[in-house]
Amino acid sequence: MSVRRVLVVGGGIGGLSAAVALRRVGVEVDLIEKDAEWSVYGVGIIQPGNALRALDRLGLAEDCVVQGHPIVGMRRWSADGTTVLGETDFPPAVPGLPPNNGITRRRLHDILVAAADSAGAHVRTGVSATAVEQDSEGAHVGFSDGQHHSYDLVVGADGLYSRLREQIFGDDVKAKFTGQVAWRINLPRIPGLDRLWMYRGARGSAGFVPLAHDLMYMLTIEKVPDGAPVRLPREGLASEYRNRLAEYGGAVAEHRELVRDDAEVVYRPVENILLPAPWHRGRVLLIGDAAHGTSPHCGQGGAQAIEDGVVLAEEVATGLPIEQVLDGFMNRRFDRCKAIVEGSERIGSWEQDHTLDIDPDAVAYEVAVAAMAPL
Template identity: 40%
Template sequence: MADSLTLPHSRLRSSGGTPIVLVIGGGASGNAITILLRRAGIAVDLVEARPDWNATTGSGITLQGNALRVLRELGVWEQVEASGYAFGSLGVTAPDGTVLFVAEDIQTGGEDLPATLGMQRPRLQQLLINAVRASGAGVRLGTTAEALEQDADGVSVRFSDGTSGRYDLVVAADGLNSATRAAIGIAEKAEPTGMAIWRIAAPRPESVTRTDLAYGGPAYIAGYCPTSENTIYAYVVEACRDRAAIDPATYADEMRRLAQGYGGAWPEITEHITDPKKVNYTWFDRLLVEGSWHRGRVVLIGDAAHCCPPTMAQGAAMSLEDASVLAELLTSGRDWDDELLQGYHDRRISRVRTVVEASVQIGQWQLDGVRDADIAGLVGSTMNLLKERP
């Protein structure tokens, strides 16, 4: 099934002409860099493996200020603000719902943006899809890049439908299990951290006006985030199990069993954990590609280069920042050479490494049963670092 905006069979850059970029993957980072490059007048083709462009999957997402800053750069901030639920604090509770303390969130995007905003993930994806379409990029859905052949001047790509194209640069935004990453000889793969998460979208209890996290109880973490005036997404984190051994028909039963051990707003939330098709179960993974994030004229972005558990809610933010930094460099007037692409990596690696390692550490402390872990200190130092522009 192909989108109505299709790619020509071959696109060649003439001498001194406008460069042509292929973006593989239509998630947050792929959509974002497409929008930014098109704004600069660069021709972009985007291919996405899923025919539905991931427009209906996912429950909710927590976006902190540094993510909102990039969404403002993309021109969708006003729609995001209208669609989501902004708040500025984080509550930590006992499993029975007793509030232990409330901390003010750090405004990593600056004082003119909320510290945190929750929204329904499909709504965010739809806003980005609309912006990609409005940009005039070529789009093909249900299509993958099957083969890439590089030379000194560009990349020849053969697609899954038998068509082909010629590009000056290929941006691999095809996610955690990136086939493009493997195709260009980067061997790193995502590794499970030992934790897994149950997620569901649910109606918002009137009392839920921020994220609250309960540590301990039947699971390691139980939390929720308001995603609009009427909705939240709720989640429970436990040790990972063999996914093949869990019948998807029991997903609601499994999540409800864990959630019933929590007080506060949880009894009201648990009433809505009934449909197994609305419950998602996912392992936490870790990935950080060491060394360069490019090979020749193919460059990794977002989860294809790095991913981390959502213990700090920074995964999407790191992907969006990648897009912003890479687009800035590609539109700077400099040659698209090894120096520029290595410069992209060099600007990102320290910041991304800090987030990945902190996110993994928070989970590891819980797996190891460390009772005096300074989670608040680690989160605070990391978030203060993220106030600086990438």
């Protein structure tokens, strides 16, 4: 094989999935994660059918389902919670598994870390890459812990604000603010909640996602109110989140009253990025949010990061020269990720301006179809 030794930079969903997938095809893998604590924020994630399909190829889908909660479809409500606007059932993606799954980020992280460990990836935390030099022999990397090693391929999975992207591709293409912000908090699950409930508001949407038999998260994606700052201090987040939920009725209004602890609220501006193809220069390839970070409207960012790892390992396993491996990866990944980033952005644009000629349900459907196309 042309790719026998790989460095993965970043131990998030994409980096860990790539490490597991590459180990499964016999590649030696070092993974570095800059955060010594390897902290994961405490909310949850939707795993759409294509995420379960990719995790199934890694042998991890069942673990996620056991530790998560099935999501069988979606119910859309008016903002005041008095009218059900529509209800859909999601089609099954993997026989024997639910169509979608909700899981806490911590549990998903633990599943991926255990899989990377048992597959034999060498993981170092609290470490970053300080220098990357390339020649015909390989990529030669210096690390913040003083080590130096050479690799056939360096995989940058260091997220939306990728340092490796800046080092290798320059800073012309950066994550951009979409105009919306996301609020999330974990709460006790509404009894019987087994599908996404989404409430359509004037400036965005709010909703619930089941995560475990006793847990769900409430999320809100909204346009920043006129005159309000985008960045907010941690102190006061709970009361600010309650204020932002004022337009909603029904179950959102009931659960709004449970938002009391600033430390439990996860708030962040929504940003996205689509790095033009190709996502590789020489022996450095970017995957996950570093290359194609999407707004969360279709629940696809983590799913695409997992798919990247699976597809990369399949291309490496062909044994073709590295240039063809990387071209094969791009051929399978670019259009799909582009459709997801751009489709999600269009839904967000419509949420911010309902006069735009965009049908958000039709776009969401198109994105779901693109995501479920064969890998």
